[in-house]
Amino acid sequence: MNASAEIQQAATGIKLSAIGLFVGFITGLPRLFFPLLAVLFGAGRSDKGVFFMPFIIAGVIGLSLIFRWIAWTRFRYFIEDEDIRIESGLISRNARSIPYDRIQDVSIEQKPLARMFRLAEVKFETGSGTGDEGTLSYVAVEEAERLRELVRAHKAGTAEHNALQVTADMAETPPIYTMDTRRVLTLGFYSFSLIIFAVLGGAAQQFDFLMPFDIYDVGAWLGVAKNNGDVLNGIGWSARILAGLSALLALIALGFATGIIRTFLRENGFRLDVTPKGFRRRRGLLTLTDTVMPVHRVQAATIQTGPIRKLRGWYALKFVSLAADSGTKQGEDSDHAAAPLATMEEIARILSAAKIDRASSELVFARGQSAWWIIQFVLVTIIILSAMLVLILAANAGWKAALLLLLLAFAATAFYFQWRNNRYALDTDQIFVRSGWWQERLTIAPQIKIQSAEVQQGPLARRRGLASLQLGIAGGTLEIIALPVAMARQIQTQIIAVVAKVDYSQISGK
Amino acid sequence: MTAQTNRLANITPLAHITIMSEIIIDPAPTMALNDDLTPLDPRHITVTRISSAIFMAIFVIGAGVLEVAQIISRGAFIIPVALLALYYAWVVPARKYARWGYAVGADRLRVVRGYLFYSDTIVPFGRIQHIDVEQGPLQRPYGLATLQVHTAGNHNSTVSLPGLAHADALAMREAIRAHIRQAAL
Numbered sequence: 216m217n218a219s220a221e222i223q224q225a226a227t228g229i230k231l232s233a234i235g236l237f238v239g240f241i242t243g244l245p246r247l248f249f250p251l252l253a254v255l256f257g258a259g260r261s262d263k264g265v266f267f268m269p270f271i272i273a274g275v276i277g278l279s280l281i282f283r284w285i286a287w288t289r290f291r292y293f294i295e296d297e298d299i300r301i302e303s304g305l306i307s308r309n310a311r312s313i314p315y316d317r318i319q320d321v322s323i324e325q326k327p328l329a330r331m332f333r334l335a336e337v338k339f340e341t342g343s344g345t346g347d348e349g350t351l352s353y354v355a356v357e358e359a360e361r362l363r364e365l366v367r368a369h370k371a372g373t374a375e376h377n378a379l380q381v382t383a384d385m386a387e388t389p390p391i392y393t394m395d396t397r398r399v400l401t402l403g404f405y406s407f408s409l410i411i412f413a414v415l416g417g418a419a420q421q422f423d424f425l426m427p428f429d430i431y432d433v434g435a436w437l438g439v440a441k442n443n444g445d446v447l448n449g450i451g452w453s454a455r456i457l458a459g460l461s462a463l464l465a466l467i468a469l470g471f472a473t474g475i476i477r478t479f480l481r482e483n484g485f486r487l488d489v490t491p492k493g494f495r496r497r498r499g500l501l502t503l504t505d506t507v508m509p510v511h512r513v514q515a516a517t518i519q520t521g522p523i524r525k526l527r528g529w530y531a532l533k534f535v536s537l538a539a540d541s542g543t544k545q546g547e548d549s550d551h552a553a554a555p556l557a558t559m560e561e562i563a564r565i566l567s568a569a570k571i572d573r574a575s576s577e578l579v580f581a582r583g584q585s586a587w588w589i590i591q592f593v594l595v596t597i598i599i600l601s602a603m604l605v606l607i608l609a610a611n612a613g614w615k616a617a618l619l620l621l622l623l624a625f626a627a628t629a630f631y632f633q634w635r636n637n638r639y640a641l642d643t644d645q646i647f648v649r650s651g652w653w654q655e656r657l658t659i660a661p662q663i664k665i666q667s668a669e670v671q672q673g674p675l676a677r678r679r680g681l682a683s684l685q686l687g688i689a690g691g692t693l694e695i696i697a698l699p700v701a702m703a704r705q706i707q708t709q710i711i712a713v714v715a716k717v718d719y720s721q722i723s724g725k
Numbered sequence: 726m727t728a729q730t731n732r733l734a735n736i737t738p739l740a741h742i743t744i745m746s747e748i749i750i751d752p753a754p755t756m757a758l759n760d761d762l763t764p765l766d767p768r769h770i771t772v773t774r775i776s777s778a779i780f781m782a783i784f785v786i787g788a789g790v791l792e793v794a795q796i797i798s799r800g801a802f803i804i805p806v807a808l809l810a811l812y813y814a815w816v817v818p819a820r821k822y823a824r825w826g827y828a829v830g831a832d833r834l835r836v837v838r839g840y841l842f843y844s845d846t847i848v849p850f851g852r853i854q855h856i857d858v859e860q861g862p863l864q865r866p867y868g869l870a871t872l873q874v875h876t877a878g879n880h881n882s883t884v885s886l887p888g889l890a891h892a893d894a895l896a897m898r899e900a901i902r903a904h905i906r907q908a909a910l
Contacts, residue, residue, distance in 0.1 A: 537877065666878030669846040677843065687878020694880075707847060715832040715849040 228291030228302065234332050235353030236287045240280055242328055251275050292351060294365065299339065301349055313339050313349050315369035319512065319537055323359045325503040335359040339366070363507070367492045370509075391494075391568060392554050392561050394485035402482060402556040403475030405524055409466070482555055489568045494534075494553065508551055512536045514688045515660035516571050517550060518562060525655065531555050532562045534569065535660075535691035550691065571659055574647050580638040583697025586679045588630040594675075595626045629653075639695045641706060644713070646686070648695055660686070660693055665714055668707045672700065686710070762826030762837060768867045769825075769888025773818035775863055781810035827886055829897060832904065834874060836886050846884055850904035852876050858894045870894040874901065 254271055286303070293300040298314040320340040329335060337359045339349035354362070394402070483500035493509035515535040524530070533550035553565055563573050574580075603616040632652035640647040641662075649657045666687035676682060682703040686693040695706065788806040791797070821840045828835040834853075836846045857873040864870060864887075871887040872894045889897070 666852045666876040667846060667848040667881040667884065669844050669881055671845075672839075672843040674841045685880050687876055687880045687882070689877035690879060692878075692880045704845075707845075711833060711847045711849055714852065 228293045228300075231287060231290055231292075231351060232334055232353050232355055232358075233287075235329070235334050236283060238329050238332060238334060238353055240283050242326065243279070243283070244276075247275060247279055294362075299349065299362075299366075301351075311349065315366055318366050318370070320506065320508065321363040321366050323356075323363060323505045325356070325499075325505075327501045329353050330503065337362055367507070388488060388490070390486045390488045392485075392487040392557060392565055394482060394556065396483075398556055399479055399482050399485070400475065401529075403478035404471060405521065405529070405556070406474035406478050407470045408474045408477065409470050485555065487553060487565065494565075494569070496551075496553070506551075508534060508536060510569055513569050513571070514664045514690055515658055515693065516553075516566060516569060517656055517658045519651075519654060519656045521654050524556075528558055529556050530559060530562055532557060532565055535658075535688055537690040566659075571661065572642075572645060574640065574657075574659070575642075578640050578642055578647070580640040580647070580649070581702075583634065583637040583639070583695075584679075584681055584699060585634055585697075587676065587681050587697030588634045590675050590679065590681075592627060592630050596623060599623050599626075634697075637697060639698075641709065646693065646695075646710070648693060650696075658693055660688055662710050662713045664688060665693075665710050668710050670700070670703045670707055762828050762835075765822060765825045765827075765888035766869055766890050766893075767822075768869055770818050770822045772863050772867055772869060772888070773821065774814055777814040777818055778810075781814050785810050822888075825888065829900065834884070834886075834901065836884055846881060848874055848876060848881070848884055850901055852878075853901060853904075856898050856901055858891075858898050860891060872897055 251272060254275060255268060289302075289304060289308075291302045293302070298312045299318075301309075301311045301313070303309050303311075318339050322338045322340065324336045324338070325334070326336070333356050334353035335356045336350065336352040337354060338351075351359075351362075480500050480502075482498050485498040486496070488495045488497075490507070493507050493512070495505070495507045497503065497505045513534045513536055517533045517535065519531045519533065520529065531552070532554040534553050535550055553569075554562060557565075566573055599619050599622060603619050606612045606616040606619070629652050633650070636649060636651055636655055638647075638649040644662055646660045646662055646665075647657065648660075649655065666689060668687075669685040670682050671685055672682045680700050682698050682700040683694055683696040684698060684703045684706055686695075695703070698706070784806055785803070788803045792799070792803045817840065821838075824838055824840050824843070826837045832851070833847050833849045836848075838844060853874045854877055855875050857871075857875070859871045859873060860869070861871070868891050869887070870889055870891040871885055872889055873883055873885045875883050
């Protein structure tokens, strides 16, 4: 950017990319589907409606384009000394100021179409939770990189407008962790998922007017089942078992295929670098994402594994932080994936770069009090037994009641493994909590990052002198359960003493 | 460099961590309520009684409608509901009040509460993001207020301390604000 352009920019602001207007228009087309359908359905009722249909479609699409164009002409962003300003709005003008200090993260996302035109969507995340704090869709990739570096430079305290200098900063270094195709494939196998059925179910609900019969009509279903049943009755038992088995195999294959495809879409080319600005992560097959997580914003780390992955020595590492990970939907676990499938050596390397220590072999872990789970099991048993009693006495359904015993056995197993896997430990500056009955997770949090500490006691736990300790972390939760109340208080006091003695005015410049 | 190799040497898979045997502690009947806690303003009982009464009135009215409709035998519904409402609106607020307590330390705020479910929360001043003093419509005639401190944590992002004299709440807010420094997240 030369000097005259800089001056002009300060006065009138920067517009978004004009090509981006069309990219946004095309990617927004599916959203027009339902309004269009509604209009067409209305028009189809009158005789002349069919004649007007092409005009209506053209009109709706044209209107959408016009609105987008007006919005585009009214959209400006300004790069100021203290903040980034975004002005937008057709009728009501909106001027937003995002101070550099408050920007938690700048994420750059490239969806397939945008990628073809070398465009990117830039999001300024301030961690206020709503997620739509400041989005620029779309700007040129180079501009996106420049904006991010600008924010980073401001946050580092050295305002630096020179783009060349900044690019040199980002020079490629060997990554700290990568996933090759084989690794992504392995992860895909572990991501076995039957979510496709949920999606199909949702779609069936959306498009049920296209179905040959009402899917909620039980009679129609019975008819279908009866017809198929007649066919089934015509073939022998062995053929039936074979058909059942092949259906099961098809289901399993579908589950694996879904897992592999989803994993490839998200994790392909996964690469984690340690840059002077923090961890830089790039991944994605069609939608490329590129996010930077400053090291000091890591609030805690979670190491996760499942029963089969553990046997093969695979673990996943996630960081807890205020900034939501890009690509995660609302309500989903927003932890920042640092290594989806890694060996313990790789995880140790990333952790030490994140200034978090692995549990050393001298560290003594304590187990939760078994009474905690016994109380829960007794409660579940009482509920299940009374349900059985009702079934036997009122409904006279003995075998259904017996099925409930399976549920009880399941609960017993789950509680047993929860107790077995539960561990906690404290060293001078970190907290370690291990939990989970099927998936094991070990959370490591620096004590200094704890926001608040609460000792909780329910009415039953209180009788046994048990308590849980809830620790507030920015962007996550951490709880130590099944503690003797005296121990809970001791840990609470110890952690608060560590947090309270820090003079935050000294480290706020970070 | 040596620090790094040390760390790598200390890697322990999740399974092979030392386990301490369970700590056996006599089951203490209650969480010890420490001596240094300040109780809430006694007028808080009255305010809670009024708000509980308003809440329970909905159920009593509902039961009254059923009574008039004479679906079940006379008094079978309204009497237990009314008794429960009386207990909840008269007895529970006093018991809850007895459990409330707070302490403002040099560097932390402690809030203890709970009748069935006890909790004891400590928030270091340095971790407080912002503070609210709220006065509800029922609190206003009695000159009471609620102090709310907000932290960045997902758990306990808001810690509320109701039943403070309005002037006390304002004074506490000023005292805490003086301690707040911008913390790096």
